[in-house]
Amino acid sequence: xxxxxxxPKKKGPNIKRVKxxxxxxxxxxxxxxAIIKQRLLEKVRKTFEEFGFDPLETPAxxxxxxxxxxxxxxxxxxxxxxPAKRGGTELKDLKKDQLSxxxxxxxxxxxxxxxxxxxxxxFRRYQIGRVWRGExxxxxxxxxxxxADIDIVGSSSPEADxxxxxxxxxxxxxxxxxxxxxxxxxxxxxxxxxxxxxFPEKKLFDVLRVIDKKDKIGEQTVKKELVRxxxxxxxxxxxxxxxxxxxxxxKLFRVKEDFKNxxxxxxxxxxxxxxxxxxxxxxMDRENWELDFSIVRGLGYYTGxxxxxxxxxxxxxxxxxxxxxxxxxxxxFTGEKLPAVGISIGxxxxxxxxxxxxxxxxxxTKVKVLVLNLSPELRTDYYSFAGVxxxxxxxxxIYFGDDRTFQAxxxxxxxxxxxxxxxxxxxEKQKNAVTIKNMSARExxxxxxxxxxxxFKK
Amino acid sequence: xxxxxxxPKKKGPNIKRVKxxxxxxxxxxxxxxAIIKQRLLEKVRKTFEEFGFDPLETPAxxxxxxxxxxxxxxxxxxxxxxPAKRGGTELKDLKKDQLSxxxxxxxxxxxxxxxxxxxxxxFRRYQIGRVWRGExxxxxxxxxxxxADIDIVGSSSPEADxxxxxxxxxxxxxxxxxxxxxxxxxxxxxxxxxxxxxFPEKKLFDVLRVIDKKDKIGEQTVKKELVRxxxxxxxxxxxxxxxxxxxxxxKLFRVKEDFKNxxxxxxxxxxxxxxxxxxxxxxMDRENWELDFSIVRGLGYYTGxxxxxxxxxxxxxxxxxxxxxxxxxxxxFTGEKLPAVGISIGxxxxxxxxxxxxxxxxxxTKVKVLVLNLSPELRTDYYSFAGVxxxxxxxxxIYFGDDRTFQAxxxxxxxxxxxxxxxxxxxEKQKNAVTIKNMSARExxxxxxxxxxxxFKK
Numbered sequence: 001x002x003x004x005x006x007x008p009k010k011k012g013p014n015i016k017r018v019k020x021x022x023x024x025x026x027x028x029x030x031x032x033x034a035i036i037k038q039r040l041l042e043k044v045r046k047t048f049e050e051f052g053f054d055p056l057e058t059p060a061x062x063x064x065x066x067x068x069x070x071x072x073x074x075x076x077x078x079x080x081x082x083p084a085k086r087g088g089t090e091l092k093d094l095k096k097d098q099l100s101x102x103x104x105x106x107x108x109x110x111x112x113x114x115x116x117x118x119x120x121x122x123f124r125r126y127q128i129g130r131v132w133r134g135e136x137x138x139x140x141x142x143x144x145x146x147x148a149d150i151d152i153v154g155s156s157s158p159e160a161d162x163x164x165x166x167x168x169x170x171x172x173x174x175x176x177x178x179x180x181x182x183x184x185x186x187x188x189x190x191x192x193x194x195x196x197x198x199f200p201e202k203k204l205f206d207v208l209r210v211i212d213k214k215d216k217i218g219e220q221t222v223k224k225e226l227v228r229x230x231x232x233x234x235x236x237x238x239x240x241x242x243x244x245x246x247x248x249x250x251k252l253f254r255v256k257e258d259f260k261n262x263x264x265x266x267x268x269x270x271x272x273x274x275x276x277x278x279x280x281x282x283x284m285d286r287e288n289w290e291l292d293f294s295i296v297r298g299l300g301y302y303t304g305x306x307x308x309x310x311x312x313x314x315x316x317x318x319x320x321x322x323x324x325x326x327x328x329x330x331x332x333f334t335g336e337k338l339p340a341v342g343i344s345i346g347x348x349x350x351x352x353x354x355x356x357x358x359x360x361x362x363x364x365t366k367v368k369v370l371v372l373n374l375s376p377e378l379r380t381d382y383y384s385f386a387g388v389x390x391x392x393x394x395x396x397x398i399y400f401g402d403d404r405t406f407q408a409x410x411x412x413x414x415x416x417x418x419x420x421x422x423x424x425x426x427x428e429k430q431k432n433a434v435t436i437k438n439m440s441a442r443e444x445x446x447x448x449x450x451x452x453x454x455x456f457k458k
Numbered sequence: 459x460x461x462x463x464x465x466p467k468k469k470g471p472n473i474k475r476v477k478x479x480x481x482x483x484x485x486x487x488x489x490x491x492a493i494i495k496q497r498l499l500e501k502v503r504k505t506f507e508e509f510g511f512d513p514l515e516t517p518a519x520x521x522x523x524x525x526x527x528x529x530x531x532x533x534x535x536x537x538x539x540x541p542a543k544r545g546g547t548e549l550k551d552l553k554k555d556q557l558s559x560x561x562x563x564x565x566x567x568x569x570x571x572x573x574x575x576x577x578x579x580x581f582r583r584y585q586i587g588r589v590w591r592g593e594x595x596x597x598x599x600x601x602x603x604x605x606a607d608i609d610i611v612g613s614s615s616p617e618a619d620x621x622x623x624x625x626x627x628x629x630x631x632x633x634x635x636x637x638x639x640x641x642x643x644x645x646x647x648x649x650x651x652x653x654x655x656x657f658p659e660k661k662l663f664d665v666l667r668v669i670d671k672k673d674k675i676g677e678q679t680v681k682k683e684l685v686r687x688x689x690x691x692x693x694x695x696x697x698x699x700x701x702x703x704x705x706x707x708x709k710l711f712r713v714k715e716d717f718k719n720x721x722x723x724x725x726x727x728x729x730x731x732x733x734x735x736x737x738x739x740x741x742m743d744r745e746n747w748e749l750d751f752s753i754v755r756g757l758g759y760y761t762g763x764x765x766x767x768x769x770x771x772x773x774x775x776x777x778x779x780x781x782x783x784x785x786x787x788x789x790x791f792t793g794e795k796l797p798a799v800g801i802s803i804g805x806x807x808x809x810x811x812x813x814x815x816x817x818x819x820x821x822x823t824k825v826k827v828l829v830l831n832l833s834p835e836l837r838t839d840y841y842s843f844a845g846v847x848x849x850x851x852x853x854x855x856i857y858f859g860d861d862r863t864f865q866a867x868x869x870x871x872x873x874x875x876x877x878x879x880x881x882x883x884x885x886e887k888q889k890n891a892v893t894i895k896n897m898s899a900r901e902x903x904x905x906x907x908x909x910x911x912x913x914f915k916k
Contacts, residue, residue: 016790017790017791017793018523018524018527018790018791019791020524020568020569020570020572020573020791020792021521021524021573022517022520022521022569022573023519023520023521023552023556023557024551024552026517026519026520027517028514028515028516028517028570029513029514029515029516030514030570030574030577031512031513031514031583033515034512034513034514034515035512035513037515038513046851049824049853050848050851050852050853050854051848051853051854051855052825052828052853052854052855052856054489054492054493054822054823054824054825055487055489055492055493055496056486056487056488056489056492057486057487057491057492057495058486058487059480059484059485059486059602060518060559060588060590060602061481061484061537061590061601061602062480062481062484063479063480063481065476066476066478066479069476079539079540079557080539080540081537081538081539081540081559082537082538082539082540082554082555093482093595094481094482094592096540097540098481099481099537101518101539110478111478111480112478112486112488114478115478115479115480116488119488120822120870120873120874121859122857122858122859122870124855125489130518132518132519134552137551143519144517144518144519152858154859154860155858155859155860156860157858157860159831159837159856159858160858163856163858278837281837281838281841282841283841332474332475332476333475333476333477333478334478335475339860364512364578365512366507366512367510367512370510373617379617379736379739380739383739383740383741390508390509393504393508394508395507395508395509395510396508396509396510397509397510397582398510398617398621399580400580400610400613400615400617400618400621401579401580401612401613402612402613402614402615402797412578412580415578416578
C-alpha cells in the first residue's frame with residue numbers, strides 16, 4: 001500500500017523546491033567511507049564470532065516506557081515518534097510519544113531476554129546497530145551513530161568481565177592498533193566515596209559527573225567544581241583518591257586499606273584482583289590495561305566492573321569502547337537481578353581514529369574492472385567478459401553512461417579511480433583479443449580473449 | 459553525556475514493573491534468525507559488489523520535507539520524530555515533526571546525489587538498511603523492515619534497466635531459487651490508458667490502485683471495482699488490456715497497435731523491446747521473466763520500466779524484489795530530471811520465503827566448540843585451547859555459567875546445540891590430552907593436546 005507517497009498533485013515546474021540537506025547531527029557515509037566502515041565491521045563481526053558470540057537484532061523502535069526502564073520521570077535524550085497519519089486519521093494502536101528510538105543496545109537486550117526466558121544462559125550475543133540520542137547540537141557529536149556490542153548475560157563470574165575486555169583487546173590488536181589503554185574500575189568502590197570522603201549520599205551523582213569530565217576539563221577545574229559541590233575537606237579526599245598512584249598492587253592495597261570500613265568497596269577490590277589475575281592468565285600485554293579509580297561511566301545501570309578504552313594516538317576521540325557489569329538491568333522487567341556484563345564499541349569514533357592513524361585507507365570504489373561499452377554490436381561479448389570476472393568474484397562494471405565516446409568512458413574510469421579498463425572494439429574482435437589498461441601503471445596490454453581471468457588472477 | 463539515563467530515583471523494589479513487549483509491527487531477530495539473515499545479506503552484498511555497485515549509507519532520519527519531496531500535502535505513512543527534551547527544554551534547532559524516519563532508500567539516494575553533484579556518474583550504489591512505515595496494524599505487515607537496494611543514476615540507457623533486473627536474477631539463482639518470475643512493464647503505457655480506454659485522466663490513480671490489488675482480490679473483484687470507478691465500456695477495455703495474452707511478440711504487437719495514437723505508449727514499447735533484447739543477450743532463462751501489462755507498482759515516482767518478482771513456490775509473500783525507472787525524482791531538489799533506475803529487495807520477505815522452501819536452515823548458534831570450565835587451576839590451558847581454535851577462525855566458547863558441575867555444562871551445550879565439547883580435567887592433564895565429544899555423533903575421543911587444531915581442521 002505505498003501508493004500514497006509521491007503522487008504529485010502538481011506537475012513539473014510547480015513542485016516546490018527543497019534543499020537537499022541533512023538535519024544537524026546526522027551524516028551520510030558516501031561510498032569511500034561506507035567501504036571502509038564495512039571492512040571494519042567485518043573484522044569486528046569476525047572477532048565477536050570467534051569468541052562465541054552470536055548475532056541478535058532488535059528493532060530501532062521500542063516502547064518509550066521500556067527505554068525509561070520503569071522510571072517515568074527519568075530525564076531523556078530520547079527521540080519519541082509520532083504515529084503516522086493517513087488521510088488525517090491517526091493509527092489507533094499507537095499514541096503520540098508511546099514509541100521511541102533506542103538510545104543504546106543494552107536496554108533492548110534486557111527487554112529481549114526478559115521476553116525470552118527459555119533461551120540458554122549464559123546468553124552471549126553481539127549486536128551491531130545504530131542508536132539515536134537527542135543530543136544538543138555540538139561539533140563532532142552525532143545524534144545517530146553505530147554501536148557494536150557484546151554482552152554475556154547469566155554469568156556472575158569475573159571471567160565474563162575479563163573476557164569481554166579481552167575481546168576488545170584482541171580486536172584492537174588485529175586492527176593494527178597497539179597504543180591503546182583499557183582502564184578498569186569498579187562501581188562498588190565509587191559507591192563508598194560518600195561515607196569515606198564525608199559527603200552526603202545524594203551528592204554522589206554530581207560528584208561522579210564532575211570526575212567523568214576530568215579528561216575534558218582538566219584537574220584544576222575538577223578540583224574547583226568538587227569544592228563547589230562538597231565541603232573542602234571532602235573535595236580534598238576525593239582528589240587524593242583520584243590521584244591514587246603507584247603500581248597495581250600498591251593502588252589496590254591503598255584503596256583496600258582506605259575503604260576498610262565499607263563492605264561494597266572490599267567486594268569491588270576482590271573483583272578487580274580476580275580480573276587482573278585473569279588478564280595475566282590470558283597473557284594480555286601489560287601496557288594495554290590499567291587500573292584507574294577515576295573511571296566512572298555515565299550510564300546509571302552499572303553495578304560492578306566498569307571500563308573504557310582510549311587510543312593513545314587519538315585521545316581526542318575519547319573512549320572508543322566502554323562498558324561494565326549491570327546486574328540489575330532486568331529488574332524493571334522481571335523484578336529479579338540477572339548478572340550481566342557487556343561492552344560497547346563506538347564504531348564511528350573507532351573508524352575516525354583508524355583513518356586518522358592511516359590504518360584504514362579510503363578508496364572511492366571497490367570496482368576493479370571497467371568494461372568499456374564501445375559498440376552495441378559487441379554487447380554479447382561485453383556481457384560475457386563481465387560474467388567471467390564477476391563469476392570469479394572480481395567486481396566488474398560495464399559502462400552505461402549516456403556519453404559513449406571513448407574519452408568519456410576513460411575519463412569516468414579515471415574519476416572513479418577504477419584500476420583496470422577492458423577495451424574490446426572492432427580491431428580487438430578481429431584478433432580475438434582484448435586490451436587491458438592498467439590505469440595506475442599507465443600501461444596497456446593486448447591479451448587473448450580467453451586469458452582474461454588468468455590476467456586478473458595473477 | 460549519558461548520565462541522565464537510568465539514574466534510578468527510587469531504589470530496588472519500588473521500581474515500576476514494565477512488560478517487556480515490543481510495539482505492534484516490530485520484531486526481533488533472535489540469534490537463530492539473525493544468523494540466517496546475516497548469511498543471506500552476505501550473499502546479497504557479494505552479488506551487488508561483483509556487479510560493480512558500491513555501498514552507501516544514509517541516516518535513518520531525514521528532514522520531513524525531503525521525504526515529502528516538496529509535496530506539503532502528500533498523504534503520509536511516515537513516522538515523524540519529536541525532538542528530545544532535556545530537563546523539560548526542547549532542543550532549539552529541532553521542531554516537532556521536522557524530522558522523520560525514512561520510508562525507503564530511494565528518496566534518501568536522490569537527496570544524497572543532489573547534495574553531492576561532484577560524484578562520478580553513472581553513480582552505482584547499493585544500500586542495505588531498515589525503513590519504517592506507519593502502516594495500519596495487519597498480520598504479516600511490519601512497520602520496520604530491511605530493504606536491499608541497487609540503483610544506477612545517470613544513465614538513460616535500457617542497458618541499466620536490464621542490468622538491475624539481471625542482478626536480482628543472478629542473486630536468486632545463486633540462492634538456489636529457480637522458480638521465480640520477474641514481471642516487467644512500462645509506466646508510459648499505463649499513462650495512455652485514460653485516452654485509450656476512455657476515462658478521465660484524474661481517475662488513472664484510482665484505476666491503477668485497483669489493478670495493483672489484482673493478485674490479492676481476484677479478477678472478478680477487479681472487474682467490479684473498475685466498473686465502480688469508470689464507465690462500463692472503459693472498464694471492459696481496461697479488463698481486456700489486463701488480459702493481453704500470447705507470446706511476447708504477440709503481446710507487444712497488440713499493444714503497439716492498440717495504442718498507436720498515444721506517443722508515450724509507443725516509447726514505452728520501444729523500451730520494453732530493447733530490454734527484452736538485452737535479456738536475450740545476457741542469456742536470461744526464459745522462464746524467469748515475463749511481460750505483464752498489469753504490473754503497476756505503487757510508488758508514484760516511477761516514470762518508465764517497472765518490474766516486480768514473485769516466487770512461484772511462495773506467492774503468498776507477494777513481490778520480493780521490485781522497482782523501476784524514476785527519471786524525475788531529483789526534480790524537487792535540483793529542478794532537473796536525472797535518469798535513474800533501481801530495484802529494492804524485501805529482505806524479510808525473501809528470508810521468510812527461503813526458510814519456507816528450506817533453502818536456509820536455522821541453527822541456534824554459530825559456536826562450534828564449547829570448552830568446559832572444570833577447574834580454576836586449569837584456566838590457563840582453557841584460554842590456550844580456545845586461543846588456538848579462535849585463531850583458526852573456529853567460533854569457540856569457554857563455559858562461564860554459574861553452575862560449574864559437569865552435568866550443567868554438558869546440558870548447556872546440548873540446549874544450545876553446540877556440535878563439539880572440549881573436556882580437559884585432571885586425568886586429561888596427566889596424559890597431556892584432551893577429550894573431544896562430538897555431540898551429534900554421540901562419541902568422544904581422547905587426543906593429544908597438541909592435535910586440537912588438526913582434529914577440527916579435518
